Amino acid sequence: MTTDLDDLQEEHVLSTVDLEGPDRFTQDGLGWTPWLAPLPVEEFEDRHWAGVVERDRAKMPYFALLAREPEILAARTLTDFDIFQNPDGGLPFAERELSAAAASRVNGCVFCASVHASAATRLSGREADVQELLDHGTSAAVDERWDALIETARALTVTPSEFSAAHIDRLHALGLTDLDIADVIAGAAFFNWANRLMLSLGEPTIPRRRRA
Template identity: 50%
Template sequence: MMSEPGREVRSAETSRRPRGFTQEQLDWVPWVEPIVLADADELQRPLLEGDRGVGPYFRLLARNAEVLAHRSANDRAIFYGRGGLTRAERELAATVTSRHNGCEYCASVHSRFTSALSKRVADVQRLLDEGNEVRIDERWDAVIDFVDALAANPPRATADHPKRLRELGFDSAELHDLVLSAASFSWANRLMLTLGEPEVPA
């Protein structure tokens, strides 16, 4: 799709696609024109407060304000809820799911969160470089294997996956959070991959 000068939608021919998975910050270029923040209506405006009104992703989703409101509430509950799984492992689950689904943009965002929260930058980079077959340590390997099996289409998870995690000390709330993180990002990855593409900043 060709676009007018200055518009955010760009053609595949002019985009700067990343070469593989990275923890570096990426841009995301939509294939459908987002709303202009100044034109947001009374339903859209509260959903685009702060940083969410800066980039094109949320301004594009704001074209359906009701869906964006539910999506944002769902995201907050899964990734910022109290109790249950640590935030670092929720972000690890999002990274693993994004790596499985081939979403370079989501993987870059959530691998940075995983690194920052876990202080394990090198381990996270190995996950991005080697894929979900990487072996890191007993706990992370169990998380990676379960989430990767959940992200598969059709899912490959079996009763052995949560059993292994329980043997490592995971409780029901933590397992629940892993499932929600994987499910949320299987949906988010498909949305990102359908509506646009990642781009290396100029």
């Protein structure tokens, strides 16, 4: 069932003048404020709970907003989980998160970059290296392997046609398998789409508890 956008447009939740957003890329936790009203939890039916997959996600404004189209949200969520949480071989989780963080850095999605950068730090223990990506973009030099992963994500993000066999050869030379490389591609490709969706629906905010 398609949501009537004319109805939603009458339900703007906050004017941007009421928001305080981040002024830089960060690994700190951020809030996110939608420009359209999320679906209230009390209005969730079985199909909406199926859409968020995990019930706690209904508390997050982004997923509560996407729950207005629950079947699409379910497909999105299950794809997300399979790329970033599937333990059946493939790239280490930290580097899957790095690929997503690099794509988000190129696209300018500060919220997504913060989520995936902090996850890359948590899973790798390499906070300074992850922060280098956030501070200096995809041209930042970290080490040979991470530089190759970041460059692959950058090329896919700028335009898929910039990604070439040379990127695959570089990753193979560093010992990555075809399955590893598929995870790099999936992480960047998924967040190319996810960034654009999030950027069109709302904006990141600094949680009130952290405001000066």
